[in-house]
Amino acid sequence: MKTPPSQNCHIQPDHVNPLGLTAWITLAGIISFVTLALQFIPVQQASAATISGKSVSITLTAADFGLTSTQPHSSYDGSTTLSGGDISGTSIAMTEGTTSITRKDLLFFTYADTKSNRNVSATYSLTRPKLTVSGSTTSYVTISNVTQSKVTYSSSSKTYSGYANMTIDLSNTSRSGSYSTTGTTITINVTII
């Protein structure tokens, strides 16, 4: 039998009478019963949370950088003499390329569960978010942010799918090729309720 300690503290000798004592005993008994009753309500145990991290691959295109392959400028105007030499004409007013690119709703993990009403959420943490390419030590891609976008449940496959938005930065990238997570880890902490 469990009695909340605070209740005993409030019992004063002056207030003890058969009626009051009965009341406390009754209440303590009920609380004990309630506590006991809770222990018999079955807990909905989530199955073992086995999270499968998915490989994430992003293929960029030239359009992602906001520029076309040719950037014409209207007119270069300069002057010289019949002696020739250097001509410093109109400067090229170049348009800035986009180096921060976000891909939305990338599949990062799956979690199998027969129950469809779980509350599943995830957080993503990065370590050494620098992706490198073979043959270069100066050209790299940085993952700057990963945030959860959504979690969906498939009744047919009995699987939750976790999606996230990922932002990458190419301000230090000069080479084309496949950049991979050598030494880089994206850890997904998934909470299932």
Next chain:
Amino acid sequence: MNKTLRNIAFGAALLVTVAQSPARAATQTGTGTSVVTIVVPDVIILDYFTSINIGIAGQSESKDHGVYAQSNIGGGDQSFNGTGALTTGTLADASTAALNGSDITLNMKNVWAVRGFSTSGKATVSVTGPSSLTKAATSSVIGISKLQVMVDGAQASSASNSISADLGGIQKATATKGDVLMNLNFANTSLSGNYSGSITITAVTM
């Protein structure tokens, strides 16, 4: 007694509340690891001008050939070649190279820029063009030779019709800017006015 009843009622209410509560859920956490691969394509951005307008300042020279003399002038109309008459051999060369038949070199600075991505981080930049600039409806031409490109600020000896340039990524701050050089020859130029021709600058990832 009433107090006892209240306590019993409270307890009963508590039981009802408990009975209607959803079953307590269990919280579990799991950890997964994703391998990320990002494929960066070959990208090349060439900035260029659709029109290059070069104005050449007019120039004059005068050459003093000393004395032209003729004696024994008759009383009527006559023609004569006096001493010191100008001949092809006695004409002085112009001081300006362009006016005495020599080539002059124009270096149009920063008329193109390249940036982007390639497997080597470099691109080939080349230039092609006609052998002369022409004036519409005339036979007067300005000859072109040694049409070349060069990275701005590089040694002149690096100029060529095809060069290698660093791409430096997609940002304009890291783009490589370059010049176009051409030799002009005015040996077959007789008319002032506008002369035109098209040159083509090509950038290819490498």
